[in-house]
Amino acid sequence: MNHVEDRRGANKLDGLDRAAGSLNGQPKHLTVWAESPAVESREPGWLKEVREQAGAALKVHGLPTRKSERWRLTPLKDLFAEPIQEAQVASEVAVASSVPSEQSSWLHTVDGIPTTASVLLPGVRVLKLSEALQEDRLPPSSSFGFGTGDVLSSCFSHAARREHFAALNSARFVDAWVVLVEERAVLEKPLFVQHQIVSSRPTLAYPRLLVVAGASSQFSLVETLVQETSDASGLDSIANSVSEVFLGPGAHMTHISIKAPASQTDASNDDRVRVLSHISVRQERDSKYQNTALALGGRLNRLDLDVVLAGKGAECVLKGTMHAADGDHVACYCEVDHAASDCTSREEYRSVVDGNGHVVFNGTARVHRDAQRTEAHQDNRNLLRSDRAVVHTKPHLEIDADDVRCSHGATVGSMDDEQLFYLRSRGLPDDQARALLTQAFVHEQVEHIPFEDVRLWVADRMQKSMGLMTMTFEETS
Amino acid sequence: MLEIKNLHVSVGGKAILKGVSLSIGLGEVHAIMGPNGSGKSTLSYVLAGKEGYEVTGGSVRFCDEDLLEKSAESRAASGVFLSFQYPVAIPGVSNIYFLKAALNAQRVARGESELDAVGFMKLAREKAKLVEMSDTLMKRAVNDGFSGGEKKRNEIFQMALLEPKLAILDETDSGLDIDALKTVSQGVNALRNDERSILLITHYQRLLDHVVPDFVHVLHDGRIIKSGDKSLAQQLERDGYAQLTAAAG
Numbered sequence: 001m002n003h004v005e006d007r008r009g010a011n012k013l014d015g016l017d018r019a020a021g022s023l024n025g026q027p028k029h030l031t032v033w034a035e036s037p038a039v040e041s042r043e044p045g046w047l048k049e050v051r052e053q054a055g056a057a058l059k060v061h062g063l064p065t066r067k068s069e070r071w072r073l074t075p076l077k078d079l080f081a082e083p084i085q086e087a088q089v090a091s092e093v094a095v096a097s098s099v100p101s102e103q104s105s106w107l108h109t110v111d112g113i114p115t116t117a118s119v120l121l122p123g124v125r126v127l128k129l130s131e132a133l134q135e136d137r138l139p140p141s142s143s144f145g146f147g148t149g150d151v152l153s154s155c156f157s158h159a160a161r162r163e164h165f166a167a168l169n170s171a172r173f174v175d176a177w178v179v180l181v182e183e184r185a186v187l188e189k190p191l192f193v194q195h196q197i198v199s200s201r202p203t204l205a206y207p208r209l210l211v212v213a214g215a216s217s218q219f220s221l222v223e224t225l226v227q228e229t230s231d232a233s234g235l236d237s238i239a240n241s242v243s244e245v246f247l248g249p250g251a252h253m254t255h256i257s258i259k260a261p262a263s264q265t266d267a268s269n270d271d272r273v274r275v276l277s278h279i280s281v282r283q284e285r286d287s288k289y290q291n292t293a294l295a296l297g298g299r300l301n302r303l304d305l306d307v308v309l310a311g312k313g314a315e316c317v318l319k320g321t322m323h324a325a326d327g328d329h330v331a332c333y334c335e336v337d338h339a340a341s342d343c344t345s346r347e348e349y350r351s352v353v354d355g356n357g358h359v360v361f362n363g364t365a366r367v368h369r370d371a372q373r374t375e376a377h378q379d380n381r382n383l384l385r386s387d388r389a390v391v392h393t394k395p396h397l398e399i400d401a402d403d404v405r406c407s408h409g410a411t412v413g414s415m416d417d418e419q420l421f422y423l424r425s426r427g428l429p430d431d432q433a434r435a436l437l438t439q440a441f442v443h444e445q446v447e448h449i450p451f452e453d454v455r456l457w458v459a460d461r462m463q464k465s466m467g468l469m470t471m472t473f474e475e476t477s
Numbered sequence: 478m479l480e481i482k483n484l485h486v487s488v489g490g491k492a493i494l495k496g497v498s499l500s501i502g503l504g505e506v507h508a509i510m511g512p513n514g515s516g517k518s519t520l521s522y523v524l525a526g527k528e529g530y531e532v533t534g535g536s537v538r539f540c541d542e543d544l545l546e547k548s549a550e551s552r553a554a555s556g557v558f559l560s561f562q563y564p565v566a567i568p569g570v571s572n573i574y575f576l577k578a579a580l581n582a583q584r585v586a587r588g589e590s591e592l593d594a595v596g597f598m599k600l601a602r603e604k605a606k607l608v609e610m611s612d613t614l615m616k617r618a619v620n621d622g623f624s625g626g627e628k629k630r631n632e633i634f635q636m637a638l639l640e641p642k643l644a645i646l647d648e649t650d651s652g653l654d655i656d657a658l659k660t661v662s663q664g665v666n667a668l669r670n671d672e673r674s675i676l677l678i679t680h681y682q683r684l685l686d687h688v689v690p691d692f693v694h695v696l697h698d699g700r701i702i703k704s705g706d707k708s709l710a711q712q713l714e715r716d717g718y719a720q721l722t723a724a725a726g
Binding site: 417418419421422423424425426427428429430432433436437439440441443444 | 525526527528548549550552553554558559561564565567568569570575576578579580582583586618619635639
């Protein structure tokens, strides 16, 4: 096991893979991209530095290989089998809105590039990074509770991973959405960030989001990457996204992320968008972060979720639901860093696996020496609906403090025959009985979502993915 | 209505039922009594269609159809109901949602129209009175955290809702205190009519004091060794199984 390479250090390269020396064995255009971070002349010095350091990290480490413990289960072999281009300009395509509510505030990215936004909520500013850089009157980072200086240079790329695909995003992203939530603002409606891959040619997209929330603010944000399969968009493309979240003291955020790159049933799952998404969160004291991640299908659909509990009394609840159908690989690597005392973390992940689908759960809670009175719990449950389904699960605790309450556990099982027979003996056909038991298995994962329209919409996406279309969640217990 | 002929059943290669024959007419209540391990529960599971039971001989006809070739769900739709000895808990699925889905699945299978939510709730509340099921109990997750008595009441509530032609009550009296036994028995009696047959499977006679059978059969080592009227149950209670089973060898 090699955990060192997974750690993020301040502006530091581990150098473990230095022997590799270059992007040997990686596609040539990646080498070129790594060596030429997408620095623009009008970008400020700090941003140039971000890009150059990311490029340097790529040069040293390259993209991951399956020799790395953290990546050994991820099917990377065919990732760049086809020639691929980077998205440079957002396509002029009308994007079908998939958000559930008309009145919602929304932000779009198309092929990873920010396009339009409509945010009418008081207490929040939404702007593109390129615009924000031109702004003179952005609030200072101190007003959000993060250091001194301006908020962008203090936060941008300070939470994100510094290696591999996250570094590629940092080196090459075109533009980013910046969401600034004011101190004590309470947003009454959720913000929707909709990512869509519309290019008809194989495209490498770099969606990028920065969220900074001031002290005692409260809000919900829903990030979606939902590919409808009615057209040919997104074939053989890769969405390599980075979202960074900074929560000031006492801020509360509900963050829902849905990645459904091959939604609906689709015969040619093979060439659907592959998703490598990174969410990195830094929490100050007494803040609360609730993440609900749904990774529904896809030949490669991986989430790397990292949370640093930096301030005393911070709390995070990470709930994930994964579904892998035949031919799918769905993975979640989540890591919680208890860097301060009196923090609580809960990781609750469930997966449903069909056909020869493959799900990976890798959860780490790391408790630093000074993080006394820590509570950290991990729970991973997997339901295999086929004999060929595969699950790799690794809940993992690293504890250096002595006053902690920690637990971890994982279960992998198939449908319960006794439950199935009970339902069928009452007249439910086998497929309905199985759907009902699957629903019972996953419904807790979304029932806490605060807005009813969002909750129903999320449940609907989940039901469609898992073939539970006949049921509504409101009728379950 | 139910015609069991020379039924042989094995579980995991071991013969459990060794030639059971039983005929139940419309509206009749039959009791099968027997010591532990005599094959009572196997008989109930085989009739309800549970997998893992191998029928090695004989036949079962229900309403002039071959019951054994049907799936568990189509047996339910054709009117067979099993009240479980150990009702299964299903966390995350509300009782009422499950029953609506089940009833409608049966109705669809029979070519009838589905009940809507309002119609179903009206029916459910009416049936709930039979066994004093509270609204809370109806809406809780199926048997999840239910007491023994609540589980058995829930079984009879389901029977009332699904209105089977043949109800098999497997050890419905087990785990019940005297008050719960009365409630459950009253429910069963209320559901007794000329169109509905009932097969009571029990170890003890006490249920039969409340739900009085027309016929009593004694099952021993996979065979029915004696049949009679309700007085047979009283005889068994008095003398125990030993005398009969010894005679049967």
